[in-house]
Amino acid sequence: MHKRKILLRTATALAAACLALLSPLSVSAEEGSYTYNYDYWGDVQDCPDLYSVSKVLTSSDLGLDVKLNNPQGLYTTDDGRVFICDTGNNRVIELVRKSAESLEVVRIIDKIKGSDVNTLAGPTDVAVSANGDIFIADQGNARIVKVDKDLNYIMEFVKPVDNTLDPSLVFQPNKIVLDTAERVYCIATGINKGLIKYENDGTFSGFVGATPVSFDFTDYLWKKFASQEQRAKMESFVPTEYENIYMDKEGFIYTTMALSIDKPNGNGDNAVRKLNLMGSDILVKNGEWEICGDLYVGSGGGYEGISILTDITVLDNDVYVCLDRNRGRLFGYDDQGRMVFAFGGNGNMDGYFRRPAAIEHIGHELYVLDSLDCSITVFSTTEFGELIYTAMEEFDLGHYEESGAAWQRVMDLDGNYDLAYIGIGRSLLRQKRYKEAMRYFELKYDEDNYSKAYKQYRKEWVEEHIVVIVLVILALFLIPLSIGRVKAIRHEIDTADIFVVGKEKGKNT
Amino acid sequence: MIANTKKITDPKEKYIDSLKFSLYCISHPLDGFWDLTHEKRGTMAAANTILIATLLVRLLKLRYTSFIFLRVYWEGINIFLYLASILFPLSLWVLGNWGLTTLFDGKGRLGQVYMATCYALAPYPLIQFPLMIFSNFVTVEEAGFYSVVSALSLVYAGILVVVAMGQIHEYSAAKNILFTVATLFAMLVMIFILMIFFSMISQGVAYFISLAKEFMFRI
Numbered sequence: 168m169h170k171r172k173i174l175l176r177t178a179t180a181l182a183a184a185c186l187a188l189l190s191p192l193s194v195s196a197e198e199g200s201y202t203y204n205y206d207y208w209g210d211v212q213d214c215p216d217l218y219s220v221s222k223v224l225t226s227s228d229l230g231l232d233v234k235l236n237n238p239q240g241l242y243t244t245d246d247g248r249v250f251i252c253d254t255g256n257n258r259v260i261e262l263v264r265k266s267a268e269s270l271e272v273v274r275i276i277d278k279i280k281g282s283d284v285n286t287l288a289g290p291t292d293v294a295v296s297a298n299g300d301i302f303i304a305d306q307g308n309a310r311i312v313k314v315d316k317d318l319n320y321i322m323e324f325v326k327p328v329d330n331t332l333d334p335s336l337v338f339q340p341n342k343i344v345l346d347t348a349e350r351v352y353c354i355a356t357g358i359n360k361g362l363i364k365y366e367n368d369g370t371f372s373g374f375v376g377a378t379p380v381s382f383d384f385t386d387y388l389w390k391k392f393a394s395q396e397q398r399a400k401m402e403s404f405v406p407t408e409y410e411n412i413y414m415d416k417e418g419f420i421y422t423t424m425a426l427s428i429d430k431p432n433g434n435g436d437n438a439v440r441k442l443n444l445m446g447s448d449i450l451v452k453n454g455e456w457e458i459c460g461d462l463y464v465g466s467g468g469g470y471e472g473i474s475i476l477t478d479i480t481v482l483d484n485d486v487y488v489c490l491d492r493n494r495g496r497l498f499g500y501d502d503q504g505r506m507v508f509a510f511g512g513n514g515n516m517d518g519y520f521r522r523p524a525a526i527e528h529i530g531h532e533l534y535v536l537d538s539l540d541c542s543i544t545v546f547s548t549t550e551f552g553e554l555i556y557t558a559m560e561e562f563d564l565g566h567y568e569e570s571g572a573a574w575q576r577v578m579d580l581d582g583n584y585d586l587a588y589i590g591i592g593r594s595l596l597r598q599k600r601y602k603e604a605m606r607y608f609e610l611k612y613d614e615d616n617y618s619k620a621y622k623q624y625r626k627e628w629v630e631e632h633i634v635v636i637v638l639v640i641l642a643l644f645l646i647p648l649s650i651g652r653v654k655a656i657r658h659e660i661d662t663a664d665i666f667v668v669g670k671e672k673g674k675n676t
Numbered sequence: 677m678i679a680n681t682k683k684i685t686d687p688k689e690k691y692i693d694s695l696k697f698s699l700y701c702i703s704h705p706l707d708g709f710w711d712l713t714h715e716k717r718g719t720m721a722a723a724n725t726i727l728i729a730t731l732l733v734r735l736l737k738l739r740y741t742s743f744i745f746l747r748v749y750w751e752g753i754n755i756f757l758y759l760a761s762i763l764f765p766l767s768l769w770v771l772g773n774w775g776l777t778t779l780f781d782g783k784g785r786l787g788q789v790y791m792a793t794c795y796a797l798a799p800y801p802l803i804q805f806p807l808m809i810f811s812n813f814v815t816v817e818e819a820g821f822y823s824v825v826s827a828l829s830l831v832y833a834g835i836l837v838v839v840a841m842g843q844i845h846e847y848s849a850a851k852n853i854l855f856t857v858a859t860l861f862a863m864l865v866m867i868f869i870l871m872i873f874f875s876m877i878s879q880g881v882a883y884f885i886s887l888a889k890e891f892m893f894r895i
Contacts, residue, residue, distance in 0.1 A: 208749055614744045618815035625813070 217552030327371035772862035796836035
């Protein structure tokens with residue numbers, strides 16, 4: 168009865184699925200909607216927009232005299248301060264959010280006070296601590312510099328003293344994050360041992376979360392038999408460097424990594440990892456599909472290969488948004504690892520990118536920095552997107568009925584949105600309406616939640632019908648037993664002496 | 677049951693009796709499959725019934741098994757191809773087995789090979805049908821029961837097919853296993869030849885189509 172509904176999936180979904188499977192991506196980008204999602208089967212489902220562009224801010228919109236040049240880093244704070252690393256112009260620009268459509272320049276940081284080297288050289292990332300100290304990854308000067316809010320030099324973090332590091336390697340800090348105790352975690356170009364971790368006094372305290380070395384067994388065999396020269400030409404088995412990091416409000420570090428094009432999501436590599444303090448990956452992957460951006464990566468429109476997730480930001484409701492620099496797309500996943508949305512593309516229109524470099528958020532708004540276009544695109548949620556976030560946040564707060572109502576409205580707007588069904592199901596499950604919950608879970612093949620609901624439903628059913636069940640079981644035992652008894656008695660009567668004797672007498676006489 | 681060797685003349689009664697005999701076959705394979713042909717206890721009608729029941733259960737499973745075990749992408753289902761996934765290997769097996777054993781002292785005829793194979797499939801509908809209903813009353817944690825029993829039904833049917841062949845051809849165990857393997861190879865060879873055949877045919881057809889197109893184009 169429920170599965171028949173699956174047959175009723177719209178023709179557009181089918182068309183989109185065929186397109187995604189059969190034709191190069193450029194075509195589906197033209198035919199499909201701007202925002203899309205994957206259903207249980209991995210078919211592309213068109214989706215209403217969760218985000219719309221509220222403004223694309225260029226250098227002139229920001230009122231800058233010197234135009235942005237190859238900006239690489241972006242940082243936002245919860246109170247609406249935005250930092251852009253204008254890498255090509257050796258400066259950091261601090262702005263403040265006035266509204267969803269405008270940012271206003273507060274100051275331009277190109278000099279610091281009280282250091283031997285008072286200028287910045289190619290800053291690539293910024294982080295701001297709770298008390299306002301600013302950390303700048305000053306890549307050209309091989310340091311991470313810490314200044315107070317008036318730009319007075321406090322200290323700097325330099326190349327870690329470690330025997331395993333090549334002494335000739337120039338330290339190039341690339342991306343940094345801070346934890347609440349002002350420890351610094353840093354990705355540096357050419358260092359693939361993991362994140363460099365500094366204590367808050369500037370001492371290097373080790374590498375965290377090295378990516379596991381991955382290799383094919385066939386590659387390994389080839390290497391065994393290859394000559395010295397051949398071996399030198401082969402790709403060596405080294406861990407991949409992280410692309411970017413983000414620290415969420417609970418102190419977990421999210422990292423992204425460019426996977427090898429030959430072995431997409433193979434060999435245990437994960438494009439997105441969530442590191443705990445021990446440096447191990449604790450990202451929840453309950454979704455049906457890998458967290459790797461696009462599932463179908465045909466070549467077309469000049470782009471080929473898998474999504475390269477270059478930056479990540481984690482909203483307060485645990486939805487994390489990854490930025491694909493290959494096709495200029497944003498991929499949102501919820502805390503269970505299920506895709507919330509995917510949208511964007513490469514191009515010159517608003518909402519498309521040329522070379523996206525960084526993504527940050529303020530509240531639900533997303534800020535994407537384009538390093539070639541030298542612009543910031545501000546995305547704000549549509550009604551649909553806001554409904555989804557409301558549903559998620561209400562659920563986290565324990566307001567299950569409100570959450571269910573919001574998911575219901577999401578489903579009314581888009582019947583192909585799988586998370587809505589599961590969301591309604593989960594809220595019904597919490598309201599102990601198991602039978603209804605089972606229906607929603609079955610529709611979207613969520614076996615774990617279905618089993619939870621079914622277990623409760625079965626228990627309730629047994630408790631309600633215990634009398635009937637006992638009676639039926641008793642009947643199953645008693646009826647054959649009594650039939651046997653009746654037969655035995657009848658047999659006894661039939662063979663009873665008085666009759667048998669009488670018969671025999673009759674025969675004999 | 678063995679004692680019941682009296683001739684049954686009524687065809688309806690014979691059919692019911694031969695259908696019931698499949699139960700004896702799957703519980704006493706050696707005895708049962710020997711009597712199947714040598715005592716003429718089996719009928720073609722019963723064999724066809726078992727095969728149809730197998731196909732029917734396979735189709736019903738698609739729709740009525742709990743989604744925990746079987747998720748059907750309905751857009752990608754072709755009922756006839758799905759049925760062919762049983763019928764095609766079955767016919768290859770029957771043909772291959774008969775073709776080989778008839779050269780090596782096999783006593784079974786083509787019809788008998790078919791009949792015995794169908795009788796050996798009996799555990800599939802008998803186990804899978806109740807299992808299909810059972811699947812709707814379990815959770816993910818209890819899924820192991822289903823998988824084990826489901827796998828057992830297949831293994832059971834597989835063993836029965838092998839045993840049945842040994843009995844109807846009057847082979848010893850070693851020879852039986854040898855010819856089972858040989859039959860599998862024969863199936864592969866037949867698939868290979870069929871593939872060559874169809875690709876040749878399609879190329880031949882394509883040649884004449886392109887010839888005709890060229891001809892029309894020139895005129």
